[in-house]
Amino acid sequence: MAAGRGPKRRRSKNARGAGARRSAAKKASADTTRGRPKRGSSTPRREQDAFGHRAKAEGYPARSIYKLEEMDRRVGLLKRGQRVLDLGAAPGSWSLYAAEKVGPRGKVIGLDLQPHAIERALPACLELRVGDARTLDTASLGGACDVLLSDMAPKTTGVRAADMYRSYELFRVAVDAASELVKPGGAFVGKIFQGEDFDEGRAALKRVFKRVRTMRPEAIRPESYEVYLVGQEKRPERLPEPS
């Protein structure tokens, strides 16, 4: 997939020049790389709908593809020949994108409580399983991976504090899996809601990866509390928890 093909933006009366847009993008990126990013800084609804239409036209089951694509473009996560584990993989956009990026010599295993909804033939390097990441059988994965992705999200209840906490728990499951399964030097992307436990989630990831940054891709709905924590350069040993 070609990078950088976001939905077309309408040029408004107030449209700025390329220089101004670049510095705005730089500022947005700076906002999201240190600590908590600002909520509501994503793209408006009309453009959000365009992400959905584009995903359908390009054969991806969910618009979330463009979240991973943007993070991959900005950070350079996925490379040919890599092994990838994708937790919370259904309906399947991230797994499909990752399989396309790693190519036939790579391997992507996607796991979800739900079956996938990909409507085209799966690439040979992609295996999608139904199962619970909280009881992951690591021995069945065939070895360590280069990148662990987690877009896991709890079924929301409408009780904000409870939803935030469940998201944090799933994030910690993904960090523990990364600690065990990602090769030294490898990378991680995990979804987390911006709640009380966000800082603790970030600190937990920092004990496993040398570099951690917070990202809020444009395809996240403006009203959403979700962000992604990206870990790079997995440490050879996890640092101990502070006592």
Ligand SMILES: C[S@@+](CC[C@H](N)C(=O)[O-])C[C@H]1O[C@@H](n2cnc3c(N)ncnc32)[C@H](O)[C@@H]1O
């Ligand atoms: C936002 S969706 C993921 C979308 C996916 N990245 C894509 O691009 O198609 C979140 C997924 O997390 C899954 N999930 C939640 N808890 C899980 C768990 N304990 N184990 C595995 N998957 C889980 C849900 O079933 C849901 O399909």
